Each structure stands twice: as C-alpha cells, then as structure tokens.
Amino acid sequence: MTETDAAMVEPSEKVKISTKSTGSAVARVLKYSAVKLALLFLTVVVGVYLTVLIANMGGYVDRIRRAQIREGVALSMRGDRQFTLLPEEEREAVMNEMIAIEEERLGLNDPFIIRSFRYLGHALTLDLGFAEQMTSDSGSKQVRLIILERLPSTLVLFGTTNLFLFILAITIALYLSRRYGSFFDRVVVALAPTSAAPGWFYGIFLILIFAAALKVLPFGGMVDAPPPESKVGYALSLLEHMILPVTAIIMSSIFSSAFSWRTFFLIYSSEDYVEMAKAKGLTSQAIERRYVLRPTLPPIITSFAFLLIGLWGGAPIFETVFNWPGLGRATFQAIGFYDTPVIVGTTIIFSYLLAITVFLLEFIYALVDPRVKIGDGESKA
Amino acid sequence: MNTLKRSFKELLQYPSAIAGLVIIFILVAVAAYALISIPYQEAITLWRAGVGVWDENPRTAAPAWINFFRANDLPETVVLSTTEGTALATVEETSGMTKHTILFNIDYPYDGFPQELVLYFSSTFVEKQPHIGMTWITPDGREINMGSLAIGASESYYASQDARLQRKLGMVPQQGLFANPELDTPVAVEGAYQLKVEAFTFEPDSTVDIKMVLFGQVHGIAGTDHQRRDLMIALLWGTPIMLAFGLLAALGTTLTTMIIAAIGTWYGGWVDGIIQRITEVNLVLPFLSILIMIGTFYSTNIWLMLGMTILLSIFGAAIKNYRSIFLQVKESPYVEAARAYGANDWRIIIRYLVPRIIPLIIPALVTLIPSYVFLEASLAVLGLGDPTLPTWGKIINDAQANGALFNGYYYWVLEPAVLLMITGLAFSLVGFALNRIFNPRLRSL
Numbered sequence: 095m096t097e098t099d100a101a102m103v104e105p106s107e108k109v110k111i112s113t114k115s116t117g118s119a120v121a122r123v124l125k126y127s128a129v130k131l132a133l134l135f136l137t138v139v140v141g142v143y144l145t146v147l148i149a150n151m152g153g154y155v156d157r158i159r160r161a162q163i164r165e166g167v168a169l170s171m172r173g174d175r176q177f178t179l180l181p182e183e184e185r186e187a188v189m190n191e192m193i194a195i196e197e198e199r200l201g202l203n204d205p206f207i208i209r210s211f212r213y214l215g216h217a218l219t220l221d222l223g224f225a226e227q228m229t230s231d232s233g234s235k236q237v238r239l240i241i242l243e244r245l246p247s248t249l250v251l252f253g254t255t256n257l258f259l260f261i262l263a264i265t266i267a268l269y270l271s272r273r274y275g276s277f278f279d280r281v282v283v284a285l286a287p288t289s290a291a292p293g294w295f296y297g298i299f300l301i302l303i304f305a306a307a308l309k310v311l312p313f314g315g316m317v318d319a320p321p322p323e324s325k326v327g328y329a330l331s332l333l334e335h336m337i338l339p340v341t342a343i344i345m346s347s348i349f350s351s352a353f354s355w356r357t358f359f360l361i362y363s364s365e366d367y368v369e370m371a372k373a374k375g376l377t378s379q380a381i382e383r384r385y386v387l388r389p390t391l392p393p394i395i396t397s398f399a400f401l402l403i404g405l406w407g408g409a410p411i412f413e414t415v416f417n418w419p420g421l422g423r424a425t426f427q428a429i430g431f432y433d434t435p436v437i438v439g440t441t442i443i444f445s446y447l448l449a450i451t452v453f454l455l456e457f458i459y460a461l462v463d464p465r466v467k468i469g470d471g472e473s474k475a
Numbered sequence: 476m477n478t479l480k481r482s483f484k485e486l487l488q489y490p491s492a493i494a495g496l497v498i499i500f501i502l503v504a505v506a507a508y509a510l511i512s513i514p515y516q517e518a519i520t521l522w523r524a525g526v527g528v529w530d531e532n533p534r535t536a537a538p539a540w541i542n543f544f545r546a547n548d549l550p551e552t553v554v555l556s557t558t559e560g561t562a563l564a565t566v567e568e569t570s571g572m573t574k575h576t577i578l579f580n581i582d583y584p585y586d587g588f589p590q591e592l593v594l595y596f597s598s599t600f601v602e603k604q605p606h607i608g609m610t611w612i613t614p615d616g617r618e619i620n621m622g623s624l625a626i627g628a629s630e631s632y633y634a635s636q637d638a639r640l641q642r643k644l645g646m647v648p649q650q651g652l653f654a655n656p657e658l659d660t661p662v663a664v665e666g667a668y669q670l671k672v673e674a675f676t677f678e679p680d681s682t683v684d685i686k687m688v689l690f691g692q693v694h695g696i697a698g699t700d701h702q703r704r705d706l707m708i709a710l711l712w713g714t715p716i717m718l719a720f721g722l723l724a725a726l727g728t729t730l731t732t733m734i735i736a737a738i739g740t741w742y743g744g745w746v747d748g749i750i751q752r753i754t755e756v757n758l759v760l761p762f763l764s765i766l767i768m769i770g771t772f773y774s775t776n777i778w779l780m781l782g783m784t785i786l787l788s789i790f791g792a793a794i795k796n797y798r799s800i801f802l803q804v805k806e807s808p809y810v811e812a813a814r815a816y817g818a819n820d821w822r823i824i825i826r827y828l829v830p831r832i833i834p835l836i837i838p839a840l841v842t843l844i845p846s847y848v849f850l851e852a853s854l855a856v857l858g859l860g861d862p863t864l865p866t867w868g869k870i871i872n873d874a875q876a877n878g879a880l881f882n883g884y885y886y887w888v889l890e891p892a893v894l895l896m897i898t899g900l901a902f903s904l905v906g907f908a909l910n911r912i913f914n915p916r917l918r919s920l
Contacts, residue, residue, distance in 0.1 A: 134759075137752075137756050138759055141759045144756070144760065145760070145765065148765060148768060148769065149768060149772065284491070286903075287900055287906070287907050288900065288903070290842070290845035290846060290849070290899040290900065290902070290903040291845070291849060291899050292853065294853070294856070295852075295892065295895065298880070298888055298892055301880055302880055302885060302888065302889070306880045306881065306883065306885070307885075313880070313881060403758065407761060407762045407763045407764075408853070410763055410764065410767060410857060411763070411853045411857055414856070425767060429767060429770075429771050429857060430858070432771065437764075437767065437768055437772075441761055441767075444761035444764045445761050445764075448758065448759045448760075449759045452758060452759065
C-alpha cells in the first residue's frame with residue numbers, strides 16, 4: 095500500500111440503509127452485513143467463474159473431469175467380478191464404452207457455455223475433482239481433502255500475523271502521532287520505503303541470520319519432526335516455528351502501515367473538535383479514544399483490508415520459503431507436479447479466502463462506522 | 476514542462492531522493508552495459524550451460540572477494556595447459572619411444588583445499604596409446620606417486636575419484652595432496668606445488684596435450700552456482716529485464732487505470748457501475764494464484780506474464796482513489812467551460828480530466844515499480860520465470876532448490892537479494908519524496 099493509496103482511501107461503499115427504518119443499531123449492523131454478504135457472494139461467483147474460464151481456456155477443467163470419470167468407472171469395474179474375468183481387450187472396450195456413456199450423461203459433450211456454468215457449480219461447492227499426483231496426508235486423492243487438510247495451517251499462520259500486525263501497527267501509529275517529529279517518528283518515516291519488499295524476501299534474510307548463521311530457530315516447517323506427543327509440546331514447537339514467518343510479514347508491512355496510519359491520526363487530530371476537547375481539559379487518552387481513534391478507524395480498516403489482500407496473494411511464495419505446510423505451498427507443489435486440479439482448486443480457495451477477509455473487515459467496518467448504526471448513510475458517505 | 480523542472484529541483488532537496496536517483500542511474504548504466512557487452516544470444520547460450528561452456532569453473536564457488544574478509548584464504552581456480560604454453564614441456568627421445576616431461580607449477584598461497592583436481596588429456600596416435608605417469612611434488616619436497624594410466628584420444632582424470640590414491644593418502648585426494656601429513660586434522664600447506672606428468676609415446680608422430688584444472692572454492696566477482704555457471708551473467712542480465720518489467724508494468728497499469736477511471740467518472744451511470752463492479756470482482760481474484768495458473772497451463776513467457784499482470788492490476792485499489800479525485804475535477808468550472816464551448820467527451824477526458832491527475836500519478840507510478848520488480852522475482856522463485864532468460868529471481872530459485880542457506884552458500888542468495896532490495900529501496904525513496912512534493916498535504920506531516 096502506497097502513501098497515496100492510504101491517504102486517499104475513502105469508505106469503500108456508500109451505506110445503503112433506509113433512514114426510515116427504526117430498528118436497533120444491532121439490527122442495522124446485521125442488515126448491512128447481510129446485504130454486504132449477498133453482494134460479496136455474487137462477486138465471488140463472478141470471480142470463480144472467471145477463474146474457471148481462464149483455467150479452461152486450454153481445456154484443463156475438461157481434462158480434470160474426464161480423468162475423474164475414468165477413475166470412477168475403473169474403480170466400479172474393478173469391484174465387479176464379472177468384468178475382471180473378461181479378456182484384456184474386451185474389458186478395455188467395455189470400459190471405454192462406459193466412459194463414453196458417463197461423459198455423455200455428465201454433459202461433457204455439451205457446448206462450452208453450459209459446461210462452464212456446471213463447472214462453476216462444482217467449484218462453488220468445492221467439488222474439485224481428483225489430484226493427478228498429490229495426495230492428502232490421509233492418502234486421499236480428492237482435491238477437496240488435500241485443500242481442507244492444509245487450510246488450518248495457513249489460517250493459523252496468517253490469522254496470527256494479521257492480528258499482531260493490526261495491533262502493533264495501530265499502537266505504533268498512535269504513539270508516533272503523539273510524539274510527532276521525534277527521533278523514533280523520523281526513523282519510521284525513513285523506514286517506510288522498505289515495505290516495498292514482500293514478506294518472503296525478509297524471510298530469506300531472517301532464515302539466513304537466525305537459522306543458518308545463529309542456528310537458534312528452525313529453517314522452516316510447522317512443527318518439529320517427529321511432532322511432539324503432548325499438546326503443550328506441540329504448541330511450543332508450533333510457536334517456535336512461527337516466530338520467523340510472523341516476524342517476516344510484520345517486518346515487511348509494519349513501517350508503511352504505521353506511517354500511513356500515523357498520518358491519518360495526525361490529520362484527524364488537527365480537527366477543530368479535538369482542539370475543543372483539549373480546551374475542555376479532557377485527558378489525552380480520552381481524546382485519543384473518543385475523538386481521534388473513532389473517526390480514523392473506518393479508513394484504517396479499509397487500508398488494512400487492502401494490506402491483507404496483498405498478504406493472501408503472497409501466500410504461495412511465502413509458505414514455500416518457510417516450508418509451511420499450508421495452501422500456498424500446496425500451490426507450489428502442484429506447480430512442481432504439474433497437478434492441474436490442485437492448482438485450479440487452490441486458486442478457487444484463495445478467492446474464497448479473499449472474499450471472507452473482505453467480508454470480515456466489512457463487518458468490523460459496520461461495527462465501528464457510526465453512520466451504519468445511526469442509519470444516516472445516504473447523506474454523508 | 477516548467478512544473479516538471481521545478482518538481483525535479485524540489486526533488487533534489489531530499490537527500491534520500493538523491494540517493495535513490497543515483498542508484499537508479501547506476502542500475503540503468505549496468506543494464507545498458509549488460510545489453511551491449513553480452514549480446515542476448517550469447518547470454519542465453521551461457522545461461523543454458525551446455526557442454527564446454529563452463530568446464531573450467533568450480534561448482535557453487537563463493538565470490539573471490541570474500542577472501543578479503545577471511546582469515547584463511549580460499550583457493551581460486553588454477554588452469555594450466557600445454558596448448559596455451561602455461562605448462563613446461565620437455566621432450567626426450569629414447570629407443571623406440573619419446574618421453575615428454577610436463578611440469579605444472581602451481582602457486583598455492585591459500586589455506587583452504589581445492590574442490591577437485593582434473594587432468595584432461597588429448598593425444599594423437601595410430602595404434603599404440605601413450606602412457607602417462609603422474610607425480611605430485613609438495614612445497615616441502617615430498618613426492619607422491621599418483622599412479623599411471625594409458626590414455627586414449629581424449630581422456631580425463633579426476634583425482635577425487637582415484638580410490639587407490641585415496642587409500643594411499645588416507646583422505647580424499649584433493650585434500651591429501653595439499654595437507655600437512657604431520658597434523659591430525661587436514662590443514663593445507665601454502666607454497667609452490669608441482670605436478671610432474673611423464674608421458675611416453677610410442678609412435679613418431681604421436682602427440683600429447685594436457686590441461687590441468689585445479690578447481691578452487693572461490694570464483695570471480697559473483698561466484699558460481701551448482702551448474703558451474705558464473706552468477707555474474709544472471710546478475711548483469713537480470714538488471715535490464717527487471718527494470719523493463721517493473722517500468723512497463725507500472726506504466727501500463729497506472730495509465731490504463733487512470734484512463735478507465737476518467738471514462739467511468741465522466742460518463743457515469745452504467746459505465747461507472749460496471750467499472751465499480753469489476754473492481755470489486757478483481758478484489759477477490761487471487762492475483763498470484765491466477766498468474767501461477769497461467770504460467771503452468773499456458774506459457775511462462777515474460778511478455779505474457781507482463782500482460783496478465785497489467786490486466787489483473789488495472790482494476791485495483793487505485794481506481795477508487797482516482798475516481799474520487801475525478802469526481803471533484805468533473806464539477807470544476809473549467810470543465811463546465813469546456814463543455815460550454817462544445818468540446819466532445821474524449822477531448823474533455825484526455826485534455827481536461829487526465830492532466831489534472833498527473834501530479835498524483837507520478838509518485839504512485841514510481842512507488843509501484845518495486846512491487847512489480849518483486850513480483851517478477853516472486854514468479855521466478857516459484858519456478859515460473861521465463862525459461863530462457865537469466866534473472867535475479869531465478870538465481871534465488873536455484874539457490875532455494877539446492878538448499879543454499881542450509882548448506883552455507885550464503886552468497887548465492889545474498890547477491891540477488893541485496894540487489895533486489897537496493898533496487899526496491901531506490902524506487903521507493905524517490906517515490907516517497909515525489910509524493911511529498913506533489914501532495915502538499917503530506918509535506919508538513
């Protein structure tokens with residue numbers, strides 16, 4: 095996120111809630127969120143549809159479906175004794191015939207438009223077919239299982255990081271705005287350009303220093319091998335492995351976020367009503383909480399949303415550098431194996447994750463933006 | 476034009492911006508040097524590393540300058556050959572055979588051990604193969620018999636694979652030949668070594684040529700990778716590629732975004748609506764994943780990647796910023812005046828709306844460049860770099876794939892990484908300074 099972006103972000107959407115409704119604030123927030131959710135779902139549908147279109151430009155989704163049908167037919171025939179007794183060629187012929195019937199029945203010979211909408215349905219319900227090479231840890235070849243198995247690791251890593259990042263950046267930004275022009279303030283301003291480098295890049299340096307040279311932290315991975323037996327040991331090992339990745343992401347984003355949020359704070363603390371509050375003799379903490387933090391939160395959340403979207407996007411490479419067994423590394427492995435179903439699957443999951451992130455932040459936005467609660471959105475936004 | 480000149484002067488008041496500009500200038504100079512000194516085709520050939528291209532380079536050798544920072548110097552590669560006259564050859568005729576004595580004088584002022592000692596023989600003969608005997612003479616005068624062999628038309632001898640020699644020395648030959656025999660741990664002895672090769676030929680026209688390569692542990696300014704390639708090629712050639720990708724992507728994205736935002740705000744209504752909806756859909760499209768998908772399924776050609784990058788970035792967050800500015804500009808009196816004199820839509824968009832936003836675009840554009848430079852590197856690290864081109868990201872990819880950090884080849888990762896960081900920082904510094912110049916609101920903060 096650049097300085098311009100951050101400074102100019104406007105509330106992302108006009109709040110469309112009728113001023114006449116007299117429900118409570120909670121109801122308004124819920125209604126706002128529900129409308130947002132519905133809109134976002136439509137957006138995701140379009141996004142996934144585009145993904146399917148891009149993926150199938152070379153007929154890859156078709157190929158995944160055909161492989162799935164072949165696998166299914168072969169499996170059902172293997173279980174049937176009647177077929178196993180047939181000679182090789184005859185069995186082959188019967189199988190091909192059955193595959194052809196299945197393909198006809200499942201509509202693989204339909205025009206592309208119809209097929210593409212059917213694929214959209216499969217993608218939305220996570221019916222993602224079978225992987226060509228990769229297997230889940232439990233040995234399944236279903237893309238859905240491979241992905242769902244890795245989802246928690248990714249969520250743990252990125253969830254923790256995002257939370258840390260948000261709290262840390264806001265604390266630093268508030269501190270800087272209080273001590274505007276101090277040495278620390280100037281250091282952060284000077285360091286803001288370092289955020290041009292993505293997290294994986296800092297990760298390489300951190301691994302070099304702490305894992306390779308000092309040998310105090312692990313190179314990568316999520317837990318020790320073999321994983322500790324006890325729950326406490328497991329958690330400790332997980333924490334130890336999370337130090338470097340979390341630090342890498344925070345290093346790559348903290349300075350520019352703290353810088354741009356501090357700028358928001360400074361802009362809002364020069365408002366007349368803040369001067370008024372000071373004149374009234376309110377404590378600086380009360381001023382900060384009531385008059386500075388409140389109005390700045392909505393633009394900060396919008397800016398944070400863009401930051402998070404950027405972070406999600408970098409997951410494949412970030413997890414690869416840290417050998418983190420999550421979705422991103424699954425994508426990387428799938429590239430290595432040329433495993434098309436998994437690549438399509440992870441792309442779709444990532445668009446879901448992005449949508450969920452956007453929705454969560456919209457929800458928080460609704461909680462902090464007074465215009466939503468009061469229902470006076472139309473006039474000002 | 477005047478404004479630009481004034482802004483440039485103002486830019487020079489920021490020391491950080493000057494530093495950034497200097498670095499950018501150096502990078503451009505390096506890029507130009509790379510393009511001129513190593514033509515494209517040659518760079519590709521060198522990077523493909525076919526047979527015979529890098530035979531005299533050691534594997535994964537650190538850059539030679541690390542010896543300045545080390546207490547014990549690591550050896551450099553020594554190449555001596557009879558065809559180039561760097562080895563002393565004397566010929567002696569005896570009954571029925573000719574004895575060639577070839578002396579390789581190796582000056583060895585290093586503390587570390589070499590990677591490998593290889594002798595490449597080439598000979599001409601009709602029926603009777605020449606016979607070779609090798610003796611190793613250490614600075615303290617010990618003579619080690621390295622054995623003898625009959626050679627064909629072209630033959631090579633790898634000291635490290637000589638099991639007999641290894642048994643005799645009690646350790647791997649490339650260490651044993653240089654080690655001090657009185658110490659328990661192998662320590663290399665500095666000084667002048669000599670390899671004496673006695674070749675016997677049994678035919679009058681028979682000749683023997685020998686090339687000795689003592690592979691060191693350091694090489695050149697940049698070091699080498701696992702395929703013996705000189706990293707300098709990729710570091711040099713990576714510069715123009717990185718600059719071109721970053722600049723074109725930033726320029727393409729910013730300009731199209733700006734024009735689309737202008738069109739959307741000017742026409743309003745459903746045009747604006749569609750642009751807004753596309754922006755929202757674009758927000759949930761996983762950018763890198765889609766690039767990965769395209770890279771794996773179709774092609775990793777760098778121009779295709781560039782095109783897709785621009786296409787996927789057009790409807791980014793910036794479009795909302797530009798839109799909100801255009802909305803204000805649209806209402807301004809001079810636009811109304813233009814409308815009054817009958818200017819058509821396109822004229823108003825191109826001549827009246829777009830120029831107003833240029834000051835905001837320039838810093839955004841410069842700050843965008845590093846993110847695309849890193850994107851190109853990211854794709855290469857994921858193994859989706861253009862297959863033919865040597866780039867910085869590809870070096871990191873190779874290094875990662877060969878466990879460079881784990882095995883201690885730090886230079887392999889550090890060189891491209893530091894270059895990337897310097898590049899990113901240079902553009903960001905300039906971008907930040909520009910932002911302050913063009914956004915007066917930020918100047919005081």
